[in-house]
Amino acid sequence: DKTKKKPVEEKVDFYREEPKRSSRLKVLSQKPFNAESPKELSAENLITPSELHFVRNHMPVPKIDPKSFKLSIMNDNNGKNIELSLEDLETKFESITIPVTIQCSGNKRKYMNEQNPVQGLQWDANAISTALWTGVRLRDVLIHCGFDLNDPRIRHVIFEGLDKDPSGSVYAASIPIEKVKDDNGEVLLAYKMNNQPIPLDNGYPLRALVPGIIGARSVKWLGKIILSEEESQSFWQLNDYKVLPPSVKNLKEADFKKLRAIQESPITSAICQPAEGNVVKRENGKFTAKGYAFSGGGNDVLNVLVSIDNGKNWKQAALHKFDSPLYKSWAWVLWECELDIPQDQDQIEVVCTATDSNQNTQPESISSIWNARGLLNNAWHKVKVKIE
């Protein structure tokens, strides 16, 4: 008898409508969903297939109807407010397609944690991926819509996502207006990833795409843009994605107010092949190491060095890269390096370090860059390999 059936008292699963995901992703957390790209891919593919792009979600994936979707843009100083449909964005402005590497600022946190505990997801070295992103320049859109970018009260551009926590607050972050105004900046409102609509996990239907700057500012499921005198007042902008000094061992001691929100990211690199614990055959005499290197801020990667004696001797790796204009290298490079297997060892440690076009290099150890949130670990990456 239907009428007698007592309704099941259920705690609603806030994450009940998450998208299907590739089983090849390396999952760090299900709710919210956070997963790395397969390591072996980052050694071989300049472009990561969309379904294997790393995912860093802060909340459930929102469901957005592209037909009724409107992006709202507001100047917080005078209340000017406009709305644009996806069709407006796709038809009224010049679109560009560029290869962009997005990297979570927590990439390689695992290794920082091994030195001294830090707070956050224990990312290995593949919270980083590269896609061809298509979109329109935010600068063009703002100028077309009559926003005065020279208004000195406009200091920051706030991006609000449509992803919400149970209390209804949305993910938000901001970037300085200078990045948007910069001729070289190429901040996009992106609606395609690898020539297809953006997958649900990466921001469908619209994502702020801020090349050269940590992933946290490339807000997914973008719903609202606010031009403001102040930074975003979100937790993630003010109290999270900042590099604390190494003397602050505990987040409770942290005075986030004094610190600048991270934007551009430093030169970094990683070994993706062989993986930790892999075996190389002594009889071959040689083996090939492969990986990626990436610098934020539009800086190119000039050089990757590889060592099997902890930096006493270095060999230059061969680089594979996109052909990018100067000051607009938004994507990683892949590298490979053939190494001689030493006679007298049954284990070796492979180490890599990269140099960017500002001639910056990576710190050898974590000592001077350790921070309690485990952000931006760009110390030399090391992988131990067995010889048999």
Place this chain on the structure above:
Amino acid sequence: DKTKKKPVEEKVDFYREEPKRSSRLKVLSQKPFNAESPKELSAENLITPSELHFVRNHMPVPKIDPKSFKLSIMNDNNGKNIELSLEDLETKFESITIPVTIQCSGNKRKYMNEQNPVQGLQWDANAISTALWTGVRLRDVLIHCGFDLNDPRIRHVIFEGLDKDPSGSVYAASIPIEKVKDDNGEVLLAYKMNNQPIPLDNGYPLRALVPGIIGARSVKWLGKIILSEEESQSFWQLNDYKVLPPSVKNLKEADFKKLRAIQESPITSAICQPAEGNVVKRENGKFTAKGYAFSGGGNDVLNVLVSIDNGKNWKQAALHKFDSPLYKSWAWVLWECELDIPQDQDQIEVVCTATDSNQNTQPESISSIWNARGLLNNAWHKVKVKIE
């Protein structure tokens, strides 16, 4: 009897008309003249007095008559050629005055040489100075004179000095056209230094001033600008100011052709006070260390860390800096840090390292950055101090 007097057979001193110099400069070579700024100044003065600015000359100082001086600008692709007097430059264009740090790419070579011999002048840490430079934007001048900066054949801007070697060839260097076109680039034709005509040693009457890029490209005694598809073919551009890989131990093995000419410089810092071997008084319980930090490419310095236990523990220094727009931090910052004198030691080693706005940091040791020309040594600077 005059007629019988045999003419004195003299070797002409090519350097016979050099300017007078301050006795406070630390001279590394007289002919050509190369000298560091006094170390103690770099701990105290955001602006270096002009007569104490470091000097890096490659040849004798040329004598130039400002009244008859003409700057020539040529497009190498079509022969278009114009000439401008100093008065043209000073009156026909908007002038700007900005604080700019110039650093010799050999700064701190001495320490790299101590690790493993390198070729070049043995600069300590003060081949770097900061002045208020006044000039006109090269971009404005080129556009005003009708040069088409969007011509794809214009890839490089070559600067030729009026300083010559005995064979008559001039000092020359080039920068990429993108730096000149960049809204943020601020490449100047400078005619004043610290609000006075530029001193003879620093390029009187006109100097190319390329902020954020190594001093070698800020050509002094500027006589000619060439817009070209090729880089400058000078020795200094093609075969000198390039970072060789650490595996090349000897310049004879160097294949310079494969390497990019250095432009922007990495984050660096130095301790200027106390100096190596100085004594600090135990009875005071504390002492203050001071110095500078600088990053090329317009990057700001966010943080300077100081350690007296070789990086196990770090203290944050206080920073003194110019108020510069984002992406246009062309000058160093000065830092100071009060340190406790340890009870149980009669000598301590002070170490500093800095972080820039791309979150790049300095390498701990010289191992991964050593290069046979001893360029861009930005490893942690260390100074030993006695406690008495």
